[in-house]
Amino acid sequence: MxxxxxxxxxxxxxxxxxxxxxxxxxxxxxxxSLTAAVVATDPAFAASRRCNTVFATAVAIARTIYPQLPTHKRIAGAFGQLTGRVYQMVLKGMDADSIVTAILGE
Structure with a gap:
């Protein structure tokens, strides 16, 4: 550029x-030439919309877990790593309660 x-x-x-x-x-x-309306309606972006929905679910779950982590684990980058782990668990079909239990039980 x-x-x-x-x-x-x-x-x-x-x-x-x-x-x-x-x-x-x-x-x-x-x-x-790309607009929000195109991304929201074009079939070519259907996979992106699905991934965004899964990611939004993972962020919401991670947001409830993060404050419950011990203070020494809440360091720079921890929320992003937590969100990535939760995302993988959501992709595997785990529900929110199982994810919270699995992560806080470690």
């Missing part, structure tokens, strides 16, 4: 170009 040039950096979209800031640097890129 090319960096913006010029004295005044901008953010937003003008015609077919999107200007944005990332980590203190200003970039530009071509405007995407």
């Amino acid at each position: 090319p960096k913006q040039k010029g004295p005044i950096p901008i953010t937003g979209t003008v015609k077919n170009t999107t200007y944005f800031s990332l980590n203190g640097q200003y970039y530009e890129r071509r405007k995407s």
Whole structure:
């Protein structure tokens, strides 16, 4: 992605170009044709929608487990790792109560 040039950096979209800031640097890129409506309705994104639903379930379960963990286990990155483990358990068909019991029982 090319960096913006010029004295005044901008953010937003003008015609077919999107200007944005990332980590203190200003970039530009071509405007995407992908919209939320397309992702929500297009059959090509059906698998993505299913995965998002499973992930949302995993996050909700992890959110209830995390505060119950011992303080020394609540470190940087722990919530993400917990969510990943819960996600795998949800994919295997485990229900929320079984997941909570399995993780807190360790």
